[in-house]
Amino acid sequence: MEQYTMNLTLKVWRQKNGNEPGRFDTYPVKNISSEMSFLEMIDVLNEEIIREGKDPIAFDHDCREGICGMCSMYIDGRPHGPWEKNTVCQLHMRAYKDGDTIVIEPWRANAFPVIKDLMVDRSSFDRIIQAGGYISVNTGSPVDANAIPVQKDMADAAFAAAACIGCGACVAACKNSSAMLFLSAKVTHLGLLPQGHPERRSRALNMVAQMDKEGFGACTNTGACEAVCPKGISIENIARLNREYIMAGLVTE
Amino acid sequence: MLDSKIPSGSLEQKWAEYKGHAKLVNPANKRKLEVIVVGTGLAGASAAASLGELGYQVKAYCFQDSPRRAHSIAAQGGINAAKNYQNDGDSVFRLFYDTVKGGDYRARESNVHRLAEVSVNIIDQCVAQGVPFARDYGGMLNNRSFGGTQVKRTFYAAGQTGQQLLIGAYQALERQVALGNVKMYTRHEMLELVIVDGKARGIICRNLVSGELEKHFGHAVLLCTGGYGNVFYLSTNAMGSNATAAWKAHKKGAFFGNPCFTQIHPTCIPVSGDHQSKLTLMSESLRNDGRIWVPKQKGDKRKANDIPEEERDYYLERRYPAFGNLVPRDVASRAAKERCDAGYGVGTTGQAVYLDFKYNLINKYGRAEANKHGIENPDTETLIRLGKEVVKEEYGNLFDMYEKITGENPYEVPMRIYPAVHYTMGGLWVDYELMTNVKGLYCLGEANFSDHGANRLGASALMQGLADGYFVIPYTIGNYLADDIATKPIPADHPAFVEAENAVAGRISTLMNIKGTQTVESFHKRLGKIMWEKCGMARNEQGLKEAITEIQQLKKEFWSDLKIPGAINEMNPELDKAGRVADFFELGELMCRDALNRKESCGGHFREESQTEEGEAKRDDANFSYVAAWEFKGESNWELHKEELIFEVAKPTQRSYK
Numbered sequence: 001m002e003q004y005t006m007n008l009t010l011k012v013w014r015q016k017n018g019n020e021p022g023r024f025d026t027y028p029v030k031n032i033s034s035e036m037s038f039l040e041m042i043d044v045l046n047e048e049i050i051r052e053g054k055d056p057i058a059f060d061h062d063c064r065e066g067i068c069g070m071c072s073m074y075i076d077g078r079p080h081g082p083w084e085k086n087t088v089c090q091l092h093m094r095a096y097k098d099g100d101t102i103v104i105e106p107w108r109a110n111a112f113p114v115i116k117d118l119m120v121d122r123s124s125f126d127r128i129i130q131a132g133g134y135i136s137v138n139t140g141s142p143v144d145a146n147a148i149p150v151q152k153d154m155a156d157a158a159f160a161a162a163a164c165i166g167c168g169a170c171v172a173a174c175k176n177s178s179a180m181l182f183l184s185a186k187v188t189h190l191g192l193l194p195q196g197h198p199e200r201r202s203r204a205l206n207m208v209a210q211m212d213k214e215g216f217g218a219c220t221n222t223g224a225c226e227a228v229c230p231k232g233i234s235i236e237n238i239a240r241l242n243r244e245y246i247m248a249g250l251v252t253e
Numbered sequence: 254m255l256d257s258k259i260p261s262g263s264l265e266q267k268w269a270e271y272k273g274h275a276k277l278v279n280p281a282n283k284r285k286l287e288v289i290v291v292g293t294g295l296a297g298a299s300a301a302a303s304l305g306e307l308g309y310q311v312k313a314y315c316f317q318d319s320p321r322r323a324h325s326i327a328a329q330g331g332i333n334a335a336k337n338y339q340n341d342g343d344s345v346f347r348l349f350y351d352t353v354k355g356g357d358y359r360a361r362e363s364n365v366h367r368l369a370e371v372s373v374n375i376i377d378q379c380v381a382q383g384v385p386f387a388r389d390y391g392g393m394l395n396n397r398s399f400g401g402t403q404v405k406r407t408f409y410a411a412g413q414t415g416q417q418l419l420i421g422a423y424q425a426l427e428r429q430v431a432l433g434n435v436k437m438y439t440r441h442e443m444l445e446l447v448i449v450d451g452k453a454r455g456i457i458c459r460n461l462v463s464g465e466l467e468k469h470f471g472h473a474v475l476l477c478t479g480g481y482g483n484v485f486y487l488s489t490n491a492m493g494s495n496a497t498a499a500w501k502a503h504k505k506g507a508f509f510g511n512p513c514f515t516q517i518h519p520t521c522i523p524v525s526g527d528h529q530s531k532l533t534l535m536s537e538s539l540r541n542d543g544r545i546w547v548p549k550q551k552g553d554k555r556k557a558n559d560i561p562e563e564e565r566d567y568y569l570e571r572r573y574p575a576f577g578n579l580v581p582r583d584v585a586s587r588a589a590k591e592r593c594d595a596g597y598g599v600g601t602t603g604q605a606v607y608l609d610f611k612y613n614l615i616n617k618y619g620r621a622e623a624n625k626h627g628i629e630n631p632d633t634e635t636l637i638r639l640g641k642e643v644v645k646e647e648y649g650n651l652f653d654m655y656e657k658i659t660g661e662n663p664y665e666v667p668m669r670i671y672p673a674v675h676y677t678m679g680g681l682w683v684d685y686e687l688m689t690n691v692k693g694l695y696c697l698g699e700a701n702f703s704d705h706g707a708n709r710l711g712a713s714a715l716m717q718g719l720a721d722g723y724f725v726i727p728y729t730i731g732n733y734l735a736d737d738i739a740t741k742p743i744p745a746d747h748p749a750f751v752e753a754e755n756a757v758a759g760r761i762s763t764l765m766n767i768k769g770t771q772t773v774e775s776f777h778k779r780l781g782k783i784m785w786e787k788c789g790m791a792r793n794e795q796g797l798k799e800a801i802t803e804i805q806q807l808k809k810e811f812w813s814d815l816k817i818p819g820a821i822n823e824m825n826p827e828l829d830k831a832g833r834v835a836d837f838f839e840l841g842e843l844m845c846r847d848a849l850n851r852k853e854s855c856g857g858h859f860r861e862e863s864q865t866e867e868g869e870a871k872r873d874d875a876n877f878s879y880v881a882a883w884e885f886k887g888e889s890n891w892e893l894h895k896e897e898l899i900f901e902v903a904k905p906t907q908r909s910y911k
Contacts, residue, residue: 035525036528039530043528043774047774047775049818051770051772053818056818058826061492062322062491062492064492064530065534067327067413067415067416068317068323068326070317070318090654090658115462115824126319126320126439129423129424129427134428135381135383136428137378138306139306139727140378143377143381145376145380146394149392150388151392152388152390155385155392156388159385162383162417162420189383193383195383
């Protein structure tokens with residue numbers, strides 16, 4: 001891979017906290033290597049800002065391997081930036097060329113209030129899981145792991161849904177700020193496994209109720225969520241959730 | 254002095270014996286007892302959930318925005334368990350034996366045996382929670398092989414096993430939050446341990462959003478805060494992974510066990526430049542199907558695919574025919590370093606070796622698929638196409654990750670890899686009950702020292718974290734808390750809490766008032782460089798002595814020229830980082846002192862003065878068959894305590910993987 005350096009202009013959303021209005025500030029950055037990750041480029045900028053005695057840009061990040069789900073930047077109108085199936089921590093600067101201008105914003109949704117700069121509060125996702133995103137089994141002595149065979153394609157589909165990293169890109173991309181892709185991934189993951197069957201009805205009903213309570217919008221099937229999901233979670237999960245939800249509402253014991 | 258409280262009886266009976274006689278707390282009394290759990294990775298989340306289920310009042314803390322982000326989530330390859338589903342001769346005893354041997358006979362036998370025993374329960378528990386492990390076409394669980402073993406006992410979910418296990422534990426935890434048994438404190442960092450009358454009774458933490466300090470009481474405190482690999486600056490740890498909670502406990506009296514035992518993982522993506530903020534692991538499971546090689550000719554600049562088969566040196570297969578590419582991590586890392594130091598390294602820096610999938614892609618998977626589809630005499634192109642599909646299913650996410658970082662396609666060209674700091678076997682010293690020498694203070698998972706000796710085998714970290722949290726602490730904590738049922742919660746205005754909070758506030762204000770010129774990051778990088786060069790893959794007396802002096806000098810510079818922007822009573826990530834790096838300086842020095850003291854090579858600790866003629870690690874059992882437990886005595890001052898290691902069953906031999 002040919003290595004090159006570039007000079008860029010960043011327009012970054014700065015907001016002191018949730019109560020004060022924010023604004024875009026412009027920063028030129030110089031001599032950025034194409035080998036750097038996007039967040040390493042922000043690191044370089046922050047070091048400069050600190051040396052100038054100013055307040056560095058706050059952003060969430062931790063594993064920098066695309067799996068913890070903490071990083072969350074809305075770059076040039078797209079969550080996690082230009083690459084397909086990618087988190088911003090895995091975005092590398094060879095995606096850009098000398099002279100580019102990059103606009104960086106936080107996730108924007110009522111249910112994700114800004115804490116500072118590019119950092120938002122996603123605890124609403126935790127509360128959706130609390131409403132039913134689990135299998136009610138205490139630690140103890142369950143049956144042997146191989147006692148219940150699980151059809152391979154079901155196990156694979158459950159895994160594909162369980163790959164969700166809870167980053168919230170789906171919400172950030174959705175014009176309605178809906179959390180349906182996140183929620184449906186969990187309902188699918190647990191619903192496809194025999195272990196998750198007993199709680200299917202209550203899970204769908206309770207998680208959807210909590211989502212509404214948190215202020216997420218409704219789903220209008222535009223598919224923006226699927227297009228930006230770093231883990232390729234399919235919109236088919238939403239169809240499955242809708243089925244589960246309708247069945248749960250229609251059927252009584 | 255150091256009582257490890259190992260139960261009497263034969264090795265196989267100890268845990269059953271212990272459980273049969275440990276004190277119990279009745280359900281009504283459990284509700285009166287509060288337990289603090291710091292950290293929500295596999296150990297912390299599983300402990301908090303399990304203790305909540307039992308009825309204890311649990312308070313759990315993490316510095317991330319959600320417990321689901323803990324770095325256990327990044328574990329890739331798998332989790333070991335002695336299920337013997339493959340009928341290939343596995344057993345609890347073999348898992349125990351492999352772990353003790355893999356750790357180069359520096360782990361405590363009784364703990365390791367218990368770990369192997371409960372490993373089977375972990376898999377049952379996780380499946381019941383809905384963890385979607387890989388399965389075969391009959392619907393049964395699949396296994397693969399990891400380094401240092403000759404059986405297939407590793408359960409996995411593609412290259413995302415840690416993620417799936419953590420999500421399982423996280424969901425169990427959130428369920429307890431919903432039931433009101435666990436109160437979750439996210440974006441909180443523990444900055445001090447509170448001790449009242451010799452017992453751990455609480456913590457001081459900082460709310461990372463508001464900057465406020467908070468005092469929290471608990472009848473017992475569990476530290477599940479992970480390892481300290483970030484002392485090296487560059488490691489496969491998450492950016493936020495730190496040692497602060499454990500280090501504060503250490504400075505309040507908890508002994509630190511075997512701090513120098515660091516695992517350097519052989520297969521990581523090499524450093525690309527000075528801007529590098531962290532390193533990324535490529536799972537050990539890739540060594541199931543990848544073959545490691547360098548050119549036979551020194552400084553060969555040809556592209557990997559242009560180097561013919563007979564001019565490649567598969568040095569692991571050459572040196573260790575019995576285990577081949579699946580030797581333990583310490584052995585594989587040193588072998589890579591040896592080749593690169595000798596001038597055979599590849600890539601622009603020469604600090605890399607190849608991990609090549611082509612052979613197995615064609616010959617193992619391609620041929621099997623061709624047979625399955627009834628294709629006779631397939632050409633190479635067909636084999637590659639068919640093999641790719643299988644490899645994609647097994648390791649797809651890892652290959653994608655590699656391509657994103659390096660811009661190269663590992664299906665076409667071999668990966669370039671080099672060793673990097675990955676895991677720390679050392680940690681707070683704990684007894685059989687996972688209690689430190691401070692009463693009521695427990696330490697679980699990577700943060701303790703107990704199970705992996707001087708080298709951890711692959712897929713054993715997940716096993717240990719979950720064993721400690723799901724199946725050990727729920728039993729051992731009752732044995733302590735049973736005597737504590739009459740203790741009322743200690744109010745936050747108790748002098749011990751006030752004093753601890755004042756100490757934290759003082760430290761923070763000292764840091765903020767240095768008002769120097771250099772950033773936290775720049776200091777951390779310099780510390781990491783000293784540690785990597787002088788206390789990394791190879792260590793010697795002179796280098797370690799130099800390192801100690803250099804760290805002390807750098808620490809002085811840090812405390813006189815550090816620049817932190819912003820204020821105390823607000824969100825301030827630079828301040829958070831400064832506190833962590835300040836602790837890394839002290840811990841780094843102790844690591845060097847421990848490495849200097851241990852004049853033998855064992856596992857990941859390689860003292861150049863102690864090697865066999867063939868360059869393998871040479872132990873000195875007569876003088877060093879002990880756990881080095883260090884007591885903090887003041888700045889740059891520690892006292893060494895020793896826990897003798899007694900091997901009744903797995904008799905120490907020179908480790909051989911040839």
